[in-house]
Amino acid sequence: MIKQKKCIQSILPYPAGKPIDEVKRELGLEKVIKLASNENPFGCSEKAKKVMLDAVLESSLYPDGYSYELRMALAEHHKLSPEQFAFGTGSDGLIELICKAFLEEGDECVIPSPSFSLYESNVRASGAEPVMVKCGSDYKMNLSAxxxxxxxxxKVVFLCNPNNPTGLMYTASEQKELLDKVPEDVLVVLDEAYFEFARDLNDYPDSEAQLAEKSNIIILRTFSKVHGLAGLRVGYAMADKQIICELERVRAPFNVNLVAQKGAVAALCDTDFVNNTVRLNNENRKILCDGFKKMDLSYLESATNFVAVNIEKDSKSAFEALLRKGYIVKGGHALSMPGYLRVSVGTREECEGFLIALGEVLKEI
Ligand SMILES: Cc1ncc(COP(=O)(O)O)c(C=O)c1O
Structure with a gap:
């Protein structure tokens, strides 16, 4: 038997949302709807699609390791210096880079719970100790704790706003209070994967403005959610140049592929697609939530493109019964939210179909 790495033995592999084809194969279904990974049900920008198809033809060449075009487009978009950006194979890749660059054995990292599980697994893989801070009984993140x-x-604190898997948002003043309390030599990660869905809400923090005042924050954004490019795997970080330099030391040279770089630039420019997605998401999220109310189910007030609904029954059984009806969601049993289901907001038709299936399942189990 080969010698194992001790600090990774307690890590469970990430329970990714089941792929549609796998469910079709396993259950012999013809039609399967995936509402499990908070993807964009409307696909991606047509402009991005065209650019990506052209870019595929250049695939014999390595991509630009500096992501020049994407860097310049983002610098212009955010009014920051090009040197304040780092890129990752999705924001997953950036979480991994942060842990690799800043954490080692003997260090601690403060993480909310429940939240995105890759924080804890990457911290463990670095040899550092995750310090899990429980959300309240209402699932609100306890920033003061x-x-x-x-x-x-x-060395590092992870925050996630809106939080996954709860969908809840914390306010600008809560974030400011935490940032004022945390020493300036501790890195605070602001994971804003769902930023575009929450940015217009009252009291959502303006983290970009804080970059000018705080040299110990790093903001994570992704092209996987509102931009609908989850399959391309591209995310970015914005921070002080010194933080970016540390990440660059451990970044694989070509971690964002050529098609992803070009597609991301086109997606960033297509503001109509983004605005339309947010508008339709709000409409369809209301359909889901109204449906939950009609079934007398309580749910958490979502600031994003998924809703955590309390079915007050075994979530694993509900998850499996929904699979058999062709709906893939995430069960709370896999998210430290027992009794809940996390459902991505789909198209209107998908949300209506899901509500019917859920009603049937709750009678069956
Ligand atoms: C809070 C949060 N952060 C990061 C990610 C990773 O996104 P990606 O690696 O696709 O950019 C996700 C994906 O679901 C997420 O929910």
Missing amino acids: MADSVTEKT
Whole structure:
């Protein structure tokens, strides 16, 4: 038997949303709807599609390791210096880079729970200790308890807003209070994967404005959600140049592929597609939530493109019964939210179909 790495033995592989083809194969279904990974049900920008098809023809060449065009487009978009950006194979890749660059054995990292599970697994893989801070019984993130959990050993704090899997948002003043309390030599990661869905809500933090004041924050964004490019795997970070330099030390040279770089530039420019997605998401999320109300189910007030609904029954059984009806969701049993289902907001037709299936399942189990 080969010698194992001790610090990864407690990590469970990431429970990704089941792929549509796998469910079709396993259950012999013809039609399967995936509402499990918070993807964009409307696909992606037509302009991005065209650019990507052309880019495929250049695939014999390595991509630009500096992501020049994407970097310049983002620098212009965010009014920041090009040197304030780092790129990742999705924001997953950036979470991994942050842990690789800043954490080692003996360090602590403060993480909300429940939240995106890759924070904890990447921290463990670095040899550092995750310090999990529980959300309240209402599932709201407890930022003041998180700030209080910072010790001399803490090197990194992860925040996620809106939070996955709850969909809940914390306010600008809560974020400011935490940032004022946390020492300036501790890196605070602001994971804003769902930014575009929440940015117009009252009290959503303006983290970009904080970059000018705080040199210890890093903001993560992704092209996987509102832009509908999850399959391309491209995310970016915005931070002080010194933080970016540390990430560059451990970044694989060609971690964002050529098609992804070109597609992301075109997607960024297609503001109509983004605005339309947000508008339709809000309409269809209301359909889902109204349906939950009619079934007397409580749900968490979502600031994003998924809703956590309390079915008050075994979520694994509900997840499996929904699969048999051709709907893939995430069960709370896999998300530290027992009794809940996390459902991505689909098209109107998908949401209506899901509500019918859920009603049937709740009678069956
Ligand atoms: C909070 C959060 N962060 C990061 C990610 C990773 O996104 P990606 O790697 O596709 O950019 C996700 C994906 O679901 C997420 O929910």
